[in-house]
Structures are given as structure tokens and as C-alpha cells.
Amino acid sequence: MLKKPLKSLKVGRDKFFDILRANNLLIIPKRSYHITTNSHHRFRKHKNLILDYQINKPNQVWVADITYIGSRSNPTYLSLIADAYSKKIVVHHVADKLNTQSSLLALKNALKNKKVNLGLLIHHSDRALQYCSNESKITGEEQY
Template structure:
């Protein structure tokens, strides 16, 4: 399954679209996806290095609270 960009939620501007990334740790990107099933979902927050594509932080939670992404960011 791929991301559905045609939804009612706010979409934020890509702030690094014109930024030339030439080495690791210049820019990290975040994403959240659900794992498991609809009756018992888990939400995986990922922080990925935009240059190397290496996952530098992650966290699995049972909710979509902002805190989950912050924990993933702190786990770098």
C-alpha cells in the first residue's frame, strides 16, 4: 500500500525540496505507519536520514500521539 495524499488533513510544504543533501545527518525525515490489524493496531514512528536512508530512530505505540514521534526522534 502506498500513501494516499488525497485526504482532508493538512499537508505541509516540503521544507527541504530545494536543499542539496550531500552527506549523512544534514536532514532527517519522519513518517508514521500502522502495523498489525484494525482491531489491534500499532503505530510505527520512523526517523530516517534523508541521505543514507538509514533509520536513525523508531518507536511503536498504540496511539497516534505526538509524543511517539518525539520519542523516536530522541532515540537517534
């Protein structure tokens, strides 16, 4: 419908979309997400310790998360732990399944770093099932 009037105004496809964008007339497509977080579970959810916490040096707070990589039909799950101050990845672990063991393995590998003061370190996550399950309780000599 607009092809002839736009051509007479010397407005091509790209300029036309620039005009639509400038006037907020473009429809932004919704992204479909692969949900990896289930925060509505029966396990204990720990208090958010970093809500009003001032992070001013590395290795005070580690932030953990899980995302999927690959295709939706055959996803692989990437568990990441990043330092909240420096934004550097402390450790990563790739697994075929979305489970607690993958998150624990990533944490145990991250804790092998002897330069970290474990008494002052906070491990923060989105409180998904993998981080709150009974399997994720660390006791005795493994307590961090």
C-alpha cells in the same frame, strides 16, 4: 466461456493471465490504506525546507513518518526517523496510540546521537498533526 477455445490453443490459466497482463486487460485491485496523516488541521504547518535542498552527506536531513503495523482492528503505530541521504533508520518507536508523544519520543531518542551537528540538521515530515501540534514545540534547553 473460454475454457474450450483456450484448451484447443493449448493455453492454460497462467499463460492466459500472461496474455491479459501483456495487453493491460487485468483489473488491478485497489489497496485499502489505514490513513495516519491528517494534513488539514488547525496547527501551524512549517515551510518545506528541503524542496530545492541538495542532500550530499549523512545527517543533513532526517525524514520522519508514521505507519501502522498489525491488524486493522488493533493497530500498533511505528514512528520512524530515517536519514534522507543514507536511507538508514536513525530510530524507531512503537506505540499503541497515534499521538504526538510517540513522535516526540522517537525524535528525542534520535537526538541522543552526539555525532550529529544539530545546527545543520533538518527534521522533515509530512506535516501531519503529530508533527505540527503545540505539544511538539521544543523550547529552552530542549531546543534542537
